[in-house]
Amino acid sequence: MLEPQSVNLGNLLLALSDAVDLAAPSIASHQMRTAYVVWQLGIAAELPPEELTSLFTAALFHDIGALTVEEKMALHAFEVVDPDRHCVLGESVFLQSPLLAPAAPIVRQHHTPWRGSPEVPSGAVESASQMLFLADLVERLIDRGTYILHQSAGITGAIAAQSGEAIDPDVVDLFMSVSNREDFWLDLTSSRLHSLLLRSGPLHSREIELPTMFSIADVFRAIIDFRSRFTATHTAGVSEAAVTLCELLGFTRTETTAMEVAGCFHDLGKLAVPERILEKPGRLTDDEFAIMRQHTYITYTILNSVGGLGRIPEWAAFHHEKLDGSGYPFHAGERRIDIGARILAVADIFTALAEDRPYREGMQKDGIVKILLEQADRNQLDRGVVALGLDNHDVLRERVMNRQAQALEQYKKLYAGYGRRAAVERTGSGSLDTR
Numbered sequence: 001m002l003e004p005q006s007v008n009l010g011n012l013l014l015a016l017s018d019a020v021d022l023a024a025p026s027i028a029s030h031q032m033r034t035a036y037v038v039w040q041l042g043i044a045a046e047l048p049p050e051e052l053t054s055l056f057t058a059a060l061f062h063d064i065g066a067l068t069v070e071e072k073m074a075l076h077a078f079e080v081v082d083p084d085r086h087c088v089l090g091e092s093v094f095l096q097s098p099l100l101a102p103a104a105p106i107v108r109q110h111h112t113p114w115r116g117s118p119e120v121p122s123g124a125v126e127s128a129s130q131m132l133f134l135a136d137l138v139e140r141l142i143d144r145g146t147y148i149l150h151q152s153a154g155i156t157g158a159i160a161a162q163s164g165e166a167i168d169p170d171v172v173d174l175f176m177s178v179s180n181r182e183d184f185w186l187d188l189t190s191s192r193l194h195s196l197l198l199r200s201g202p203l204h205s206r207e208i209e210l211p212t213m214f215s216i217a218d219v220f221r222a223i224i225d226f227r228s229r230f231t232a233t234h235t236a237g238v239s240e241a242a243v244t245l246c247e248l249l250g251f252t253r254t255e256t257t258a259m260e261v262a263g264c265f266h267d268l269g270k271l272a273v274p275e276r277i278l279e280k281p282g283r284l285t286d287d288e289f290a291i292m293r294q295h296t297y298i299t300y301t302i303l304n305s306v307g308g309l310g311r312i313p314e315w316a317a318f319h320h321e322k323l324d325g326s327g328y329p330f331h332a333g334e335r336r337i338d339i340g341a342r343i344l345a346v347a348d349i350f351t352a353l354a355e356d357r358p359y360r361e362g363m364q365k366d367g368i369v370k371i372l373l374e375q376a377d378r379n380q381l382d383r384g385v386v387a388l389g390l391d392n393h394d395v396l397r398e399r400v401m402n403r404q405a406q407a408l409e410q411y412k413k414l415y416a417g418y419g420r421r422a423a424v425e426r427t428g429s430g431s432l433d434t435r
């Protein structure tokens with residue numbers, strides 16, 4: 001197998017930031033553009049490299065705590081009265097990964113105005129979170145339908161008006177020193193911004209290995225799952241099922257970790273699916289299903305753009321493909337679907353059938369055996385992998401359930417006090433779809 005090599009951290013984080021903002025055209029690249037602004041401010045402030053890296057990383061994912069497409073759009077359009085929730089959740093999410101943790105306090109404070117906020121820690125965090133506050137505001141003030149140099153003076157004026165009010169005057173001064181350059185505004189709104197940050201941004205020369213990749217993937221595992229109470233532990237279960245099957249098949253440790261990364265990312269594209277579709281209790285209409293079908297396409301294009309991930313993009317994104325070519329979105333047949341992708345497809349269906357959904361209870365062994373064997377007989381799922389899974393049904397089920405119980409604890413902890421409904425709470429009856 002083609003094993004994953006080291007991956008460029010900037011490339012991975014930029015791609016993931018993009019994935020989060022793919023949800024709607026009105027917010028496309030919002031976080032990446034905000035990151036460009038803080039990068040410029042940080043250079044002007046002569047921040048030491050580690051502080052610049054933390055600030056840039058905070059900006060790339062500063063709205064990660066806004067879990068729904070609807071909430072992201074409302075934040076962007078200045079419609080949210082209390083932005084605190086996504087700041088607190090964002091901070092908890094950042095704290096999950098050692099790589100992201102240093103940026104957590106900046107994310108926590110990114111909507112805290114300068115004046116009248118005794119809770120803001122002073123020093124480096126205050127100044128970094130003020131830079132992010134300003135950058136976020138600048139990006140949201142841009143009218144995407146108007147040429148940038150026809151509005152830059154107006155935006156600069158709006159920021160200047162906040163000096164000594166919502167924004168620290170020193171940070172406003174920094175902004176004035178970069179915003180007088182046309183190239184600042186042209187880069188900020190350029191369709192080539194991604195390549196610019198890739199080539200010259202603060203993370204451009206940092207490489208990471210598989211274990212660090214996993215720690216980032218695990219953060220996304222939680223973000224993807226926690227968007228919907230229907231599937232609050234789905235990814236955790238799929239990843240565990242796939243890892244168990246790899247171990248039974250004698251995969252190497254590296255291959256198994258690569259599978260764990262693929263499992264965490266498999267539904268990455270669901271970040272772009274509106275909540276009303278994710279949360280719909282019954283069957284999806286044809287139009288809704290058409291939107292759902294893009295999720296694995298997005299998983300693939302995002303991961304495939306990173307480079308160095310070996311087979312992870314295919315393993316992650318082919319989980320709705322079928323060996324007879326009847327799956328989606330690539331209609332890949334048995335020649336393109338390798339053993340890893342076959343494993344993940346079985347792991348996905350097994351977990352979806354075994355787990356409780358709000359509209360039905362998890363299926364018992366008999367029901368799962370019937371469905372998996374039918375799909376194997378129709379040459380949709382791999383016969384060998386299905387047989388292995390069914391021969392080891394009890395072990396597989398126990399490991400999946402244990403992992404999901406852990407993930408449920410994490411979900412409850414993260415949402416404590418946020419009024420989100422419990423993860424597993426049944427309402428009415430529904431279908432057995434494994435979307």
Ligand SMILES: [Fe+2]
Pocket residue numbers: 062063075083086110111136
């Ligand atoms: Fe925000």
Ligand SMILES: [Fe+2]
Pocket residue numbers: 030034062063075136
């Ligand atoms: Fe934002």
Ligand SMILES: [Fe+2]
Pocket residue numbers: 266267295296319320435
């Ligand atoms: Fe999926």
